[in-house]
Amino acid sequence: MGFLKKLYKILIPFYTLFLLYLMFFGFGRSQYDINIVRLIPMFSTVGFVKQTILWKTIIINIFGNIVMFVPFGFLGIVFPKLNNFWIMILDFLFAIILIESLQYFTRLGVFDIDDVILNTVGVAIGFWIYRKWASRVLA
Template identity: 55%
Template structure:
């Protein structure tokens, strides 16, 4: 039952997330291509420059939580029940999305986004495994 719900909701959710990443929250095309490749540095600088700790927490946590559903992709693609395969596929996909943001100038290619989003997928994978272990009968 849970897998059926996931299969129905993941495509619209993915499209919604892509919308947010390229057009949401008042995004406009930037004048320049922007790139940040120093891990953690841009997130720390962002937090320092943030208006409030609440805003900083919401954005950093959002970069993790919004990607947790992709940790469940093994329910759609059995090969992705393996953590290594899931993370390889996800890092490849999110790197392409970040590159598209860079080349379209509709966002910034940020290594920290790749790291935080991937951590979200990892947490989602752990939650999926825990759900399957505890509620296997409910997952089908």
């Protein structure tokens, strides 16, 4: 586990920067003319699915919002207090709401509650994968 812990400690900051780049500048993103906030859960996601023709685009968007955040479920490797599920989730919610707010205020994205929900699901999945993996490795 020592090697993987060291590797994770090295890679997670770069991965975090990569994700922040995608969230603010990636996918040809430019600044919106107005600030946009979407607070009705799953409303924008359902609308996106209804309006999108290609299933590939739907899968990339929805599952990407989940899968891209799975690595953050392993943060207990680096920060032992995050081995507690509820502390992990609450800390992540604080961070992702802050990031979504920055997207809103900079107009380099949209504050979308669906992103908060899907990203948090990704962290929760990552946490449970990490806990299963750690229980086998440490057992």
